[in-house]
Amino acid sequence: MTLEKNSIIIKDLSCFDIRHILQCGQIFRFHENDDGSYTVYSLDKRAIVKQDEDRAIITTDDPDYFVKFFDLDRDYTKIKENLRDKPFMSEAIEYGSGIRILNQDKWEMLISFIISANNHIPRIKGIINRLCERLGENMGDYYAFPTPEKMAQMDESFYSSIGAGYRAPYLASTARAVVDGFDLLDIENVDGNEGNKRLCKLLGVGPKVADCILLFAYHKQDVFPVDTWIKKVYKDVIGDNCSNNNAMRKKLIDTYGEYSGYAQQYLFFNKREN
DNA sequence: TCCCAGGCAAGGC
DNA sequence: GCCTTGCATGGG
Numbered sequence: 001m002t003l004e005k006n007s008i009i010i011k012d013l014s015c016f017d018i019r020h021i022l023q024c025g026q027i028f029r030f031h032e033n034d035d036g037s038y039t040v041y042s043l044d045k046r047a048i049v050k051q052d053e054d055r056a057i058i059t060t061d062d063p064d065y066f067v068k069f070f071d072l073d074r075d076y077t078k079i080k081e082n083l084r085d086k087p088f089m090s091e092a093i094e095y096g097s098g099i100r101i102l103n104q105d106k107w108e109m110l111i112s113f114i115i116s117a118n119n120h121i122p123r124i125k126g127i128i129n130r131l132c133e134r135l136g137e138n139m140g141d142y143y144a145f146p147t148p149e150k151m152a153q154m155d156e157s158f159y160s161s162i163g164a165g166y167r168a169p170y171l172a173s174t175a176r177a178v179v180d181g182f183d184l185l186d187i188e189n190v191d192g193n194e195g196n197k198r199l200c201k202l203l204g205v206g207p208k209v210a211d212c213i214l215l216f217a218y219h220k221q222d223v224f225p226v227d228t229w230i231k232k233v234y235k236d237v238i239g240d241n242c243s244n245n246n247a248m249r250k251k252l253i254d255t256y257g258e259y260s261g262y263a264q265q266y267l268f269f270n271k272r273e274n
Numbered sequence: 275t276c277c278c279a280g281g282c283a284a285g286g287c
Numbered sequence: 288g289c290c291t292t293g294c295a296t297g298g299g
Binding site for chain 1 (some may be wrong): 289290293294295296297298299
C-alpha cells in the first residue's frame, strides 16, 4: 500500500477486491460508475475506487480516513488461515477472497441497519439516499449522511414520506434517544454480548441488527449476525433446522471461533450470490 | 399475482 | 424465558 496526498494505491490484491467489499452487504451508500470504478460514501466523505488486474487506486481528499475505513492496516492472510479448515470456509474464502470488513461510522450503521430489517437491499439503498438528500448537508455534488440532531427534529410522518414503512417510528425514536445521550462511544469498551444487549435497548434494534452494527462499525469479531441467509448456512453447517436465533448465534460463534465476524461475511456473501 | 427481503415489537403463554 | 403474529414497501 502506498499513501499519497489524494490517493491510496494498493498493489497486492490477494485480500482486496472492491466488488467483494461493496457487494457483501455491509454498506449501502455506493454506486458503480460508467468506467467500472465505484464511488463510496461515509458520513460527509467520499472516495472513488478504480481497480484493474494488478492494482487498486482509492482517490479521496482524506486518505487517512479511508485507510482506516477500508481496514488496510489489517493482515487478512492470517484471518483466512485461521478460518480455512472450518466448515464450508475454504470455498467461501475462495469466492470472496477480496472481502474486507469496513470500519464504518457508528451512527450511520445504527440508522442504516434499522432500515435494513426485513427489507431488500435495493430498497434499503433507496431509503438511505432519500434520507441523505432530504436531511444531509449539501456537499456540492453529493449529500452527507444526516446528523443525529437533524434526524431527531423529524417525526415519524417524515420517515414514512421517504418510504421507511413501519420502521418510521423506530427512526424517530432512536434519533431522539441518541441526541438525549444514549452512549454509542462506550460500546467500544465492551464485548459483543454486552454491546448487543445495550444496542437492543434502542427501538428498531434487535439481536441481528445489533450484531451488524457491532461488526461493521465497532469491528467486533465475537458476533454472528443471523439473518435469512445465515439460517440457510446454518442448515448446511450444523445439519438441522433451529428456530431459536440466539441458539444459532451461539452455536455458530462456537464453531467459527475468534474470527466469527469475518467468517459470517465470507459465508453470507457466498450463500447470497450462489 | 404471490413471495420474499441482512427482523423487530408486542402480546400471549 | 420462548413462540406467534402483524407489519410497509417494492423487486423479482
